[in-house]
Amino acid sequence: MCGIVGIRRFDGARVDPGLLQAMADRLEHRGPDGSGVWVSADGTTGFGHRRLSIIDLAGSPQPMASTGDLLEVCFNGEIFNYRQLRADLEYPWNTDGDTEVLLAGFLRHGPAFVERLRGQFAYAIADSRDASLWLFRDRLGVLPLHYYVDDTMLVFASEPKAILPALPKPPEVDEASLGDYLAHRSVPAPHTLFRGIRKLLPGHRLQVLPDGRTRDEPYWELPTEPADPTITPQEAVGLVRDALRDSVEAALVADVPVGAYLSGGLDSSLIVALMSELREGQGIQTFSANFAGDTLDELPFARTVSSLLGTEHHEVTVTPDDFRSGWPGLTRTFDAPIPEPPDIAFARLAAMAREHVKVVLSGEGSDELFAGYPKYKYAKLVHASDLVPAPVRVPALSALERALPAGANRPRTLVRAAGARTEADRFQTWFAPFVADERRELVGSEGRGGYAEIWARARGDVIQRMLYVDCHTWLADNILERGDRTAMSASLELRPPFLDFHLAELAFRLPSNVKVRDRQTKWVVREVARNLLPAQIFERPKHGFKVPLDSWFRTSLRDWCRDLLTGPNSFVGQVMDRGAVDRLLTDHERGRRNDGMRIYTLVALEIWHDTCL
Secondary structure, three states: OOEEEEEEEOOOOOOOHHHHHHHHHOOHHHOEOEEEEEEOOOOOEEEEEEEOOOOOOOOOOOOEEOHHHOEEEEEEEEEOOHHHHHHOOOOOOOOOOOHHHHHHHHHHHHHHHHHHOOEEEEEEEEEOOOOEEEEEEOOOOOOOOEEEEOOOEEEEEOOHHHOHHHOOOOOOEOHHHHHHHHHHOOOOOOOOOEOOEEEOOOOEEEEEOOOOOEEEEEOOOOOOOOOOOOOOHHHHHHHHHHHHHHHHHHHOOOOOOEEEEOOOOHHHHHHHHHHHHHOOOOOOEEEEEEEOOOOOOOHHHHHHHHHHHOOEEEEEEEOHHHHHHHHHHHHHHHOOOOOOOHHHHHHHHHHHHHOOOOEEEOOOOHHHHHOOOHHHHHHHHHHHHHHOOHHHHHHHHHHHHHHOOOOOHHHHHHHHHHOOOOHHHHHHHOOOOOOHHHHHHHHOOOOOOHHHHHHHHOOOOHHHHHHHHHHHHHHHHHHHHHHHHHHHOOOOEEEOHHHOHHHHHHHHHOOHHHOOEOOEOOHHHHHHHOOOOOHHHHOOOOOOOOOOHHHHOOOOOHHHHHHHHHOOOOHHHHHOOHHHHHHHHHHHHOOOOOOHHHHHHHHHHHHHHHHHO
């Protein structure tokens, strides 16, 4: 992966190469192996690039021009099927890599060529034939692409920090996004917490015309057709096994060493097992992390899988001091509040992995495609609560939620979800640190509610609809942003084989009864693992990567946290209801509630504002 930046002027001003270089240098962590800058002959368009060399190490410098200088490309990512695409294109090749394929394909097929790509990517193409600029982002949003546009120019970059030097004035908080942040712990595309900076949606391309007009359109979407009820459970297992194995094989394309994250959970263990099968057990390095004090430490399971498959295994442990000291630096890398506490450990994990490999495979996406979270098991039960009219149900369940004991975290989640006013609100509420009424109390707004538009497109049963919404919100704007930023903080490329678009399309063709079966989540994936992993791995319930926040915010991080959120210079204290924030802290400190995750959400916002603005 790499870092890309660019500017398109609409006002006749020339693009400054020095500015492009300064923008690109803010992304050095994404590409420490080389850099380049290009400005068009008429001065209206310019690209900057930072390279992490993965394919065609000695060649393929960027930005790269096509034959005849008709096109220029600036590319972040990997095209896994580039060799097959090259074989079908007549072109005077000058390199052995995948970047030049984007130029040859665009010359022959135009912007529709993106539909032939298999991989993870974000790239820009400047076309001198009609003076247009095109931006593309991969189907599921594995890689990021941000942009800013006004009457004079469009600026784009892999991360917001690289856009900031080109802005006409210092960045400001988009206060309209605060409600969204409190609902999701991230801001769903196309918005960000920076006013005026947007995210290109996954599976979209953006055309920029010389006069400044833009046209944003999807080139791929998750299926919304009904699942195929004729697919039997055993057929589903075979289909998923073959598709996942093919995806892992595709993701191994590289001219550098490829390793894997190994948490000891089902998904990463299955990826490593398939890697071992494909490589016949040779040369696989695996990497694990945990938090000191985690009572559900998964490292023993990771060691079991490593021993079974014969990998060279590496581990790192993160302490509360590491957690606190690493937070601001990683926030600068994210350009956003760090959505989840484990990300600080994942950044340490990435740094350790980078000492041994340049690429790692990981298990992201399995839960959102195959119903891996506990909430999917309870979806139909909670959905039945809609039989009670909302005016009766919402206040009754709100009162019940407040009466639950501090340690009743899972019942509280179920009650909060059942108490949502509509199904669209419920799909968002499952992961929400603050529900709609709480968001109104804190910032005076529930948020934009873009998830309701996504929910309106979803089809199928309640599990299928929930998966569709999660793929467009939680996966794209939380899971994948986190994976990209934590890995790239160490100049490490992350590849999630579960998110190959062929496998994603298959997942949405499968009926829900092979995803949640006999009250077992992710049943079909577990069955794929049955012949590859020991039962203690594929049968145990999902644990996740836990951080002892509840304890830390009552002990070692208590005073620091309170000072951040209630001090005289606190951003959170200025934009949110101070009384509500104080009650949240006090109830947690006195053990009335376990609100570590909600407190974390506010602290992450405060650190972002202090660090990035």
